[in-house]
Amino acid sequence: MNAMSFIEKLLDGIEVEWKALGETVNFQRGRRLVKSQLEESGKYAVYQNSMTPLGYYHEYNVGAESAFVICAGAAGEIGYSKDEIWAADDVYFAITPEIVNSKYLYHFLLTQKSKISGQVRRASIPRLSKSVIEKLNFPIPCPENPKKSLEIQAEIVRILDAFTSLTAELTAELTAELTTRKKQYNYYRDKLLSFEEGEVEWKPLGEIGEFIRGKRFTKADYVDDGISVIHYGEIYTQYGVSTTHALSQVRTEMAASLRYAEPGDVVITDVGETVEDVGKAVAWIGNEKVAIHDHCYAFRHSMNPKFISYYMQTPSFIAEKAKYVARTKVNTLLINGFSKISIPVPYPNDPEKSLAEQACIVNILDKFDALTNSITEGLPREIKLRQKQYEYYRDLLLNFPKPEEVAA
Numbered sequence: 001m002n003a004m005s006f007i008e009k010l011l012d013g014i015e016v017e018w019k020a021l022g023e024t025v026n027f028q029r030g031r032r033l034v035k036s037q038l039e040e041s042g043k044y045a046v047y048q049n050s051m052t053p054l055g056y057y058h059e060y061n062v063g064a065e066s067a068f069v070i071c072a073g074a075a076g077e078i079g080y081s082k083d084e085i086w087a088a089d090d091v092y093f094a095i096t097p098e099i100v101n102s103k104y105l106y107h108f109l110l111t112q113k114s115k116i117s118g119q120v121r122r123a124s125i126p127r128l129s130k131s132v133i134e135k136l137n138f139p140i141p142c143p144e145n146p147k148k149s150l151e152i153q154a155e156i157v158r159i160l161d162a163f164t165s166l167t168a169e170l171t172a173e174l175t176a177e178l179t180t181r182k183k184q185y186n187y188y189r190d191k192l193l194s195f196e197e198g199e200v201e202w203k204p205l206g207e208i209g210e211f212i213r214g215k216r217f218t219k220a221d222y223v224d225d226g227i228s229v230i231h232y233g234e235i236y237t238q239y240g241v242s243t244t245h246a247l248s249q250v251r252t253e254m255a256a257s258l259r260y261a262e263p264g265d266v267v268i269t270d271v272g273e274t275v276e277d278v279g280k281a282v283a284w285i286g287n288e289k290v291a292i293h294d295h296c297y298a299f300r301h302s303m304n305p306k307f308i309s310y311y312m313q314t315p316s317f318i319a320e321k322a323k324y325v326a327r328t329k330v331n332t333l334l335i336n337g338f339s340k341i342s343i344p345v346p347y348p349n350d351p352e353k354s355l356a357e358q359a360c361i362v363n364i365l366d367k368f369d370a371l372t373n374s375i376t377e378g379l380p381r382e383i384k385l386r387q388k389q390y391e392y393y394r395d396l397l398l399n400f401p402k403p404e405e406v407a408a
Helices: 003-011 102-111 113-117 130-134 146-192 232-237 252-257 305-311 315-324 351-397
Strands: 016-020 026-029 044-047 055-057 066-070 078-081 091-095 137-141 200-204 210-213 222-230 248-250 266-269 281-284 290-292 296-300 325-327 331-333 342-346
Touching: 026 130, 066 102, 078 102, 102 113, 102 137, 102 146, 102 351, 137 146, 146 351, 222 232, 222 252, 232 266, 266 305, 281 305, 290 296, 305 342, 305 351, 315 325, 342 351
Parallel strands: 222 290
Antiparallel strands: 016 137, 026 091, 044 055, 066 078, 066 091, 200 342, 210 296, 222 248, 266 281, 266 296, 325 331
């Protein structure tokens, strides 16, 4: 039985009354607490202008099992708490009459989220008027029979909660699997690159290759079709160990003013918010040269670029790198010191054998990386799929027939 036929059977010809939400549910504004009143831990969470508790308080002003809406800051966000909470003055909380199931109200509000968000006033601090919520048309099934009405609401809540629970369980399972795979990947990467056995020589980066600094370009230079570029900010968030394609392009007339990484170079950032971000590397293995930002260096060498990029992820390299980061307002790489960091070169006296060994290690790590990334990419995809499934059934279950005058 699909959701639509189920709801038809559930209603079985019973009338549904649509009323302005404010005529049925009493929305109250919370009461402000100053920072000195907040506690770091306690019994009752304090909600102010987001879905993250601002702190805790020893009293509550909202009963358990209540829906609420943020009205400033993250205005339009909709929450539900099974426990008592303290609502501050940037929160509207619902006081529901006996005929309304509070969780049913919560699921209904979620169907209206885009409409509510569309009415948020976008000023320096986004704000939402209570009248926006109170004017929403709210469906009450079987209004003349409160017992039957609550049974219908409870059944709808049961189904939608089941979807929510399924999503949470799936997320937990995938997250646990991802954590395990990442630990395995990190273990084998660090083990393979430690070279506790075998013929190996540790050489400073400055002896292995040279560092070539990029040239500046800005967001104003970006175009849809132009010269391929790598921006340092993208290395933190968009690229992995290696890439064959650049994500951004700049104006073609800038060609002569730019500096480029050649295929096989390792592109390294020289600034970052954290020490780990500074010196973060991506191997450029595209077929053509790519322009790099002036907060990047192209490391040009004769080794396997992915081998170097993988090694630069290891804890031992990151620990060494930290010694050559200037911790000023912006963490900056000291390239002269960085170039003194040694990395392993297997079979240093036999270049052909050395590259073969590097390629073998890269091949092993690529497999672990692909498995880890497939789970990483699969996690948000699966969660999004479950969320869409929940939204589909939620909208169907709450899509009660409307009288013509209400629908108009």
